[in-house]
Amino acid sequence: MTPDEAEEVVHEPQNAGAFSLATILDEADDQLEHPDFKDKPQGGWDEETKETEAAQGYCIECEDQPAQVRCEACADDYCEVCFAAQHRKGSRKSHTTKPIAAASIQKASPSASGSQGLGNGGHQGDSDDELDQVVSGTTTENPVVLETQPDSGSTVGDWFLERSKFIPLRLTLGERKYLRLLEAALNVSEYTDKIDTIGFQLSKAKRIVHQIRELCAILGGLVLSADYKQGQELFSDRDFAANEEFYQQVFELGRRHKIMNPDKMRSTYGKLIYLLQDSQTPEVKNMLSFSCVKPIRTVYTVLEEHDALDLLREDLIATATKEIYSEGRMRREIQKDIKAKEKAVETLSKKYSRNGLSQEQVRQCLYSIGDNHSFLRTNRDPCDRMILYLKQYFHPTHPKDNKSSLAIKSGKGGARLSHDHSKQYAYVLQSLTLWREILHDMFHLWYLAESDLLSDNVPYRLRDTGQGLNRVQAAPKTSRMMHAILNRAQRSIGSWVGSSVIHMGDHNVPNALMFIDKYSQIYRILLPICNTISHIPSLMDKPALRSYIEDEFGSEDGLCREILGDFFRHGFDGSGADNFFDAGSCIDGRLTSAWNWCSSLEKKRFFPVFLLTGFIGFDGDW
Structure with missing residues (x-):
């Protein structure tokens, strides 16, 4: 003990006597300090x-x-x-x-x-800004939050320019071959089983390095078996660091493919991200002697590299990237749109092809933007359809009866919230609006999520969250974007019912990967419901089924009203968890309640109607 410490011990007992239960519970407890507290500035x-x-x-x-x-x-x-x-x-x-x-x-x-x-x-220093630029491929200091439609003060070209920063480039045929090799290697890898566990004697950093090298060796073996000449050129000396660019490219195209196709790599993407997350730690980087992470190739980065960003401001860009669908349209109209799109693509590809940027690469950029439109139609548009159904059948100005009322009461029918019809209508409307805004900016959120996950200065901790061991990690950039989206949705609605708490980096949503996985499933909930409602008129054309529907539900309108009413009531009633912090009316709890309704669909009396319209499951293909 030093003389200074001895002096402190002599003078502290007087203050230590005041540190008792009575003083702690006193009204002036905010002025009380523990006698051993020495860290105060x-x-x-x-x-x-x-x-x-x-x-x-x-x-x-x-x-x-x-x-x-x-x-x-x-x-x-x-x-x-x-x-x-x-x-x-x-x-x-x-x-x-x-x-x-x-x-x-x-x-x-x-x-x-x-x-x-x-x-x-x-929470964002220089290293965070650099990582933003690496992951998104841009140098924007403060990313602009995209609106659903171009602002009145901006042009369509500016809207495409901003959105292209977060649209990954579609994979080429050659890249798809490497994608299959990557998926095969990840399928046989036991990375998370070996790393996210407790009780190993070998240090975690050494285990991580061993597993990464093992995966790279598997990739090398697969490349060698698929193309012997290329495999010999790449892996003849068995030097992992010398093939850094190859590994970065393979891992990047896997991430790019997943963002464009959320239904793919459902069992391997998490393994890939966790591997890359561990590879970013300084200790592992030093032991590996190479980096596994490179920027995602986006439409913006490719065009910027070849000074061709003016392509996104062309008047033909909307026609060249338009998604052509056949539902409810005549063949002549479809063929006309196809020809117009092909002509626009050829015109733009010839105009902007130059040294280093071929016509095929320009087409690839245009098709990638078109893929984004297709993603929005599949994932975002079911929210629009459900909003229309809500207003059509349950608007507060419509006459009320037992089947038309959305009122719920805590403890009745499994509900954990108590809302009258008008309040529940507003609650459902704002939830669907928020989901729509999230899905509209999903690519942007995905980039920020990867930025948080692959950050080398935001560590994670392995924790039992009640659903097994999970990597609990803060996600500041994703959280901020979510608050911006929530603020936009609140302003569009005008008022807000329920809690506006967004769980991120806790036991409910441990990290940004879980957040992305959670909200990319929204269309799996809404699309089967929308498809069932749209197929009910075709059921009414069959006499036997028409008789069944009229006997059970009164009419076609009565059936639609019962299905939608049950979902709008009990898919948004705060159920699905043991306490109000995990479900209730918080932002993530709304989605938890919807999933809880899906799990109980088989008990509903209208479940046979879902089966008659081709329903397989909420995880099936439509």
Whole structure:
């Protein structure tokens, strides 16, 4: 014990006597300190906080986003997300804002923003910004939150330009061969079984390196068996570091394929991401002597590399990337659209082909944007259809009866919320609107999720969340984007029913991968319901089925109303978990309740109608 420590021991008993149960429970307990607490900064916490201020033109709350609104009551500047999610609470709920003119928003210099992220304790420093650029392939400091449609002040070309930053490039035929090899190697790999476990004597870093090298060796063997000449060129010296570019390319095309096709790689993508996540740790990097991660190739990065971004501002871009569907259309109209699209693609590919950028690569970029449109129609449009059904059958202005009422009561029918018809209608409408906005920006969210997952300065911890061991990791960039989407949905609705808590990095949603997997399943819930409703008229054309429907449900309209009413009531009733923190009315709890309704569909009296319309399951193909 040093003389200073001895002196502290002599003087502490007087204060230690005051540290008792009575003083802890006293009203002035906020002034009480534990006698052994020595980590308090000199001058106090409040004093240090006052010494740092947000850079001019930035939000005073998060300090890393440009200020967009000024609170008229407090005279402080906030970004829209922080004002809605943090400031406008409790007694400040009545505070009003006025927008800050764009000209008055001054961006801090690179040196100022860097010092701000480190000195003020911001969650995004220089390394986070660099990782944003690596994952998204862009150099945008503050990504613009995409609107559902182009703003009135922006052109369609600007909308395509911004959105292309997050649209992965479609795989070529040669890349698809390597994709099959990657999937085969991941299928036989036992990576997560060996790494995410407790009780191994070998250090975790050594186990990670061993498993990564083993997977790379399997890939090398598969390449050698598929193409002996290429395999000999790549792996003759068995040097993993020398083939760094090859491994990065194979892992990148796997990530790119998954983003474009969420239904694919359902059992292998998580294994791949966890492997890459571990490979980013400094200790593993040093032992491996090479990096496994490279930027995702997007439409924007390819065109920017060859100075061809003007392609996205062409008037023909909408025609060249249009998705052509056949539902409810005449063959002549379909053929006309096909010819117009082919002509637009050929015109643009010839105009923008140049040295290093072939016509086929230009076509690939255009087809990739078209794939994004197809994704939106499959995943986002069921939300639009359900919103239309909700307004058509259950709008508060319509006459009410027992079948038309959406009222729920806690404890009745498994519900854990109590809403009257109008409140439940608003609750369902805002939930479907929020899901639609999330799916509209899913590619953007996916990039931010990978950025959080592959960050080398946001560690994870292995924890039993009640559903086995999971990697619990904070996701600051994904969380911020989600708050921006929530704020946009709240403004479009006008009022909000229930909680606005977004779970991220806890036992409900352990990490960004679980978040992406959770919300990419929305269409699996809504699409079977939409398809069943749309097929009911064809059932009415068959006399036997028509008689069954009329006897059981009264009419075609009565059947649709019963199916939709049951889903809108008990698919959004807060059920599906043991407590209000895991389900209830929070943002993630709404999706939990919908999944809970799906699990009980077989007990509903209208379940035979689902089977008659071709229903296989909520995880089946339609």
